[in-house]
Amino acid sequence: MFRSIMHWLGVTLLKWLMEFIYMTCRVTYVEGKEIRDDILARRRPVIFIFWHNRIFMAAIYLKRTFFDKGVHLTVLISQSNDGEAIANVVERWGGDVARGSSSRGGKEALTMLSHALGRRKSSVVMTPDGPRGPMYVFQAGALVASQLTQTELVPVCVAPRRFWRLNSWDGFLIPKPFTELLVSLQPSETEPRKQTEEERENRRAYHERRMLEQRSKLDQLAGVSEYAGKKKKPTAVR
Structure with missing residues (x-):
């Protein structure tokens, strides 16, 4: 009973913290405002993808921008203990959760995502380098989901002007209250249903490069310094 109360x-607290910080922040679109408007206007399901260390910001951004305006979301979340807390927050918001990752439950999760995209017409949220990394390495799960369901991939990036950086494998970013959040959405692309292994690897590398360029551009504008992972000491908090 005590553990249940503490978990609740x-x-x-995590839900309130995420919502409070986001409410105090000012969102500025660097690029992709027309992509946002098109998704809201057409209400078509898409696969939103962003790097793992942007979960805190991207999750609440997608909720406020799309979910609260009628675009249903299904979030792929790992079966780890950390994933459990995030899954509970998503469910409290009213979204759906597919539990799994490249290391655990991936096949079952992919089936759930296909159902969400196809029958429920729900958009999907994925982190291509989660849940364990390597950081900024695009794994094939999102690409396969796009192939199987013929659904567009939409890269999302959010960069804070001021932030805390956790000493985790990905240098997880938490924006400070009352900071500015820079947002970028990239044009959507759908993966061809039939691909050779070489073609799939080329496409995987293409999406990785595309998301890295998106992140690099936004981070430079926001002043977010590079971070090479848990083995190095995190940069000083500004």
Whole structure:
């Protein structure tokens, strides 16, 4: 009973913290405002993809920008303990959760995502380098989901002007209250249904390069310094 109460309290505090910080922040679109408007106007399901260390910002951004305006979201979340808390927050918001990753439950999760995209017409949220990395390495799960369902991939990036950086494998970013959030959405692309292994690897590398360029551009504008992972000490908090 005590553990259940503490878990409920922890999830509640995390939900409030995410919403409070986002409410105090000012969102500025660097690029992709027309992509946002098109998705909202057409209400078509898409696969939103962003790097793992942007979960805190991207999750609440997608909720406020799309979910709260009628675009249903299904979030792929790992079966780890950390993933459990995030899954509970998403469910409290009213979204759906597919539990799995490239290392655990991936096949089952992919089936759930295909169902969400196809029958439920729900958009999907994925982190191509999650849940364990390597950081900024695009894994094939999102690409396969796009292939199987013929659904567009939409890269999303959010960069804060001021932030805390956790000493995690990906240098997880938490924006400070009352900071500016720079947002970028890239044009959507759908993967061809039939691909050879070489073609799939070329496409995987293409999406990785595309998302890295998007992140690099936004981080330079926001002043977010490079971070090479857990083995190095995090940069000083500004």
